[in-house]
Amino acid sequence: MSRPFRRRVQHKGAIAIFIGPFAALFTLFYLLPVAYAVWQSTRTVERSGTFGPAEEVFGGLTQYREVIAxxxxxxxxxxxxxxxxxxxxxxxxxxxxxxxxxxxxxxxxxxxxxxxxxxxxxxxxxxxxxxxxxxxxxxxxxxxxxxxxxxxxxxxxxxxxxxxxxxxxxxxxxxxxxxxxxxxxxxxxxxxxxxxxxxxxxxxxxxxxxxxxxxxxxxxxxxxxxxxxxxxxxxxxxxxxxxxxxxxxxxxxxxxxxxxxxxxxxxxxxxxxxxxxxxxxxxxxxxxxxxxxx
Amino acid sequence: MSATPSSTAYRQSPVSRTVAMLVLGVFTLYFLTPIWWLFIAATKERGDLTTTNPLWFSDVNLLENLQGVFSYGDGILPRWLLNSVLYAGVGALVATLLAGMCGYALAKYAFPGREVIFNVVLGGVLVPATALALPLFLIFAQVGGTNTFWSVFLPSIVSPFGVYLARIYAASSVPDELLEAARLDGAGEVRTFFSVSVRLMVPALVTVYLFQFVAIWNNFFLPLIMLRDESLFPVTLGLYNWNTVVNQVPELRLYVLTGSLVSIVPLIVVFLLLQRFWRTGLGTGSLK
Structure with a gap:
């Protein structure tokens, strides 16, 4: 209440009610998938030996090199x-x-x-x-x-x-x-x-x-x-x-x-x-x- | 088209009228013939499908075909139609409410970060829905949520375009004086929104609803990736599945056609009834 910039925003509660639900869902189902796709695209599958178990590791731009080729x-x-x-x-x-x-x-x-x-x-x-x-x-x-x-x-x-x-x-x-x-x-x-x-x-x-x-x-x-x-x-x-x-x-x-x-x-x-x-x-x-x- | 169209057409010469009507007539045939053919095909007996005039009735068998298609596979088609109504009808309703509230707040309240939120949402308009489908599947897979009703429903209730439209419309059609008056009367902000502002925003909200309804109804990639269980399919995915086995199960051919007719007729009717809203809404959308 005492800080001046806080008082400037009125109706905070209402704004939160109006924007909150959309913002939460937008984050979950738009921003998160985009971030997840970008993260996923930097992974690469590695095997230890020919028959070893497959393991996902960080591969940098490996996938993008494949895309280009x-x-x-x-x-x-x-x-x-x-x-x-x-x-x-x-x-x-x-x-x-x-x-x-x-x-x-x-x-x-x-x-x-x-x-x-x-x-x-x-x-x-x-x-x-x-x-x-x-x-x-x-x-x-x-x-x-x-x-x-x-x-x-x-x-x-x-x-x-x-x-x-x-x-x-x-x-x-x-x-x-x-x-x-x-x-x-x-x-x-x-x-x-x-x-x-x-x-x-x-x-x-x-x-x-x-x-x-x-x-x-x-x-x-x-x-x-x-x-x-x-x-x-x-x-x-x-x-x-x-x-x-x-x-x-x-x-x-x-x-x-x-x-x-x-x-x-x-x-x-x-x-x-x-x-x-x-x-x-x-x-x-x-x-x-x-x-x-x- | 006459030889010098620029100066003679003004007096509405019979030539330019005839040409115009001719062009419109040809395009009417182009747009309506496939739908007419589908309707005729759905009225035919199986044997008549390829042997009789495709654009006119032979033995009218529509009721039997409808009975057949509705009861085929333990009545899976009505189930799919119901699913589509839930995904698209209810989903678009929730999406409109959320987008309307958010757009309204962005238009009517000043607060730090408002433009940032709006720009991020606007960027969301340009993200193709198909690009989200695969990562959404992987995310839902992590929490064991794939192949459920919610895996298709929840992503469908987010409409960035709706927020954009609602904001533009609320800014121009909900006067600040009205909100001030409501405040002086002691009405809360949320109550004012639902009792006063929503009514002023109806044209925009109907448009958002229609857009989102069509987007969900047409969305093919998300249910295709998410769903394995036939009883959760929307009608488009269900008919697609039938169509892929038409060569092995020829009796399905007639049911694919009848089912297609059943799935588009309600839409066409709703569209035509709400056409007025389409036009006002589309006008708003293109006013930048």
Missing amino acids: DEAFWGSVGRVLLFGVVQVPVMLGVALLLALLLDSPVVKGARFFRLAFFAPYAVPGVIAAIMWGFLYSPNLSPFTGVTREVDFLGSGLVLWSIANVVTWVYVGYNMLIIYSSLLAIPGEVYEAALLDGAGQWRIAWSVKIPLVLPAIILTGVFSIIGTLQLLAEPQVFRTFSTAVTSDYTPNLLVYTTAAVPNQPLAAAFSVVLALATFVLSFTFLKLTQRRAFQ
């Missing part, structure tokens, strides 16, 4: 990056196009279309992958006329078949984010442009898109995070296609490595992957923000 890991990273470079722009492009169309005065029945486009977001990734797995299958598909000719599940196309599943689920969600920020633009903004004789395309390009850029950036960051974490869809596709291997995406490789079990290496994969995700989304955020506000 692991071709399967970098192959899987390259695969999801290729996936992301194509899928994320396509998905966001379609989402932007649909949002602009729904927002334009030309379109009738915007409410129905909004619901129709958003519906797939209610389908969990696993279920969506099962559905599309059937749709692609050369024998089980309702469209066997097409799927017997085009091998959607072969090694050449399967990555893009998975990309289509992800796009199908998430376009509507991203569209809704962009659409809601379009709705937030006050009408006066358009009036000047309309008086100048600008058409709807012109308004969309020079007025609307710059104004919804923050929303597009947000969807971009979430999409990048999602792409690097791909797991459920390829895991389901392993039932339908032999082309999807157990190291097809980084997270599948983590899962496979942990099942070996080689926990230290799996932890090192996870740490590198989380760092890469962080760096990539952070860089993307900085790059686009600089361009957006210049």
Whole structure:
């Protein structure tokens, strides 16, 4: 009571009640696992003699040297990056196009279309992958006329078949984010442009898109995070296609490595992957923000 | 698209309207056909599945299929659905409460370390949930807690994004004067939160709930790693398991499809009913 800085904080008890539970759980189930993964990744298994008992000891950066030398890991990273470079722009492009169309005065029945486009977001990734797995299958598909000719599940196309599943689920969600920020633009903004004789395309390009850029950036960051974490869809596709291997995406490789079990290496994969995700989304955020506000 | 789209479309020419409606129509087919197909497939007899028109009814057998899928394997599907409701429905409720309280306190009280806490939580938004799954498994293994309900439930009730959203929303929608007035009336801080502030924060809280609900419902890696006991599975993991043995047990094929339909229909309905909240909430989320 006598110390001045103590008196400045009022309602300490209430603050503790409000923040305490979340802080405790966040520490237990976010901070602790991150710390544990980092610690685990510095361990290494040593055997005394060929048949001696295995023992976990401190190995410094041993696991990270293995990660760097692991071709399967970098192959899987390259695969999801290729996936992301194509899928994320396509998905966001379609989402932007649909949002602009729904927002334009030309379109009738915007409410129905909004619901129709958003519906797939209610389908969990696993279920969506099962559905599309059937749709692609050369024998089980309702469209066997097409799927017997085009091998959607072969090694050449399967990555893009998975990309289509992800796009199908998430376009509507991203569209809704962009659409809601379009709705937030006050009408006066358009009036000047309309008086100048600008058409709807012109308004969309020079007025609307710059104004919804923050929303597009947000969807971009979430999409990048999602792409690097791909797991459920390829895991389901392993039932339908032999082309999807157990190291097809980084997270599948983590899962496979942990099942070996080689926990230290799996932890090192996870740490590198989380760092890469962080760096990539952070860089993307900085790059686009600089361009957006210049 | 006309040749010079920039200057002619303003008068809403029939051409640009037709093109716009055509584009929307094509995408409607793209988004709804798979769901329609799933619905049709779930109404069919096993034999008709591959032999009749996939996009239209043959002998409608939906009730028998539902009975079949619900009773298959000693009625494991209803169990999975119940588990999913507990993990996602109850989990998201607790997560929303915790995130709402924390975000509110970060917005409305000044105390040392406030920004540090907020920034650490914000960093948590960027940590992919899949990166946590494996270390969580190892931690739960140390205390013998894997393969339990709590091993999936407890990690799911932490929503850093919810804290972020609740803080932004509380800062702009709960006036300080109102809290001062409540204090003058002698109401305690916690009581004021539950009786006054929560009501003002409802749109944000519904959004947090929906986001967390979807995140838990879709979370595949955590239950996949944690759970061995089939009776603890959420419905997604259960259907995934059925699907992996479809080639050995062909009779399961129809049940996988019917089960998928059963698991998504309630979600679609809830989503569409709460769509209003999605839009307000998503708008708040992207306002930085």
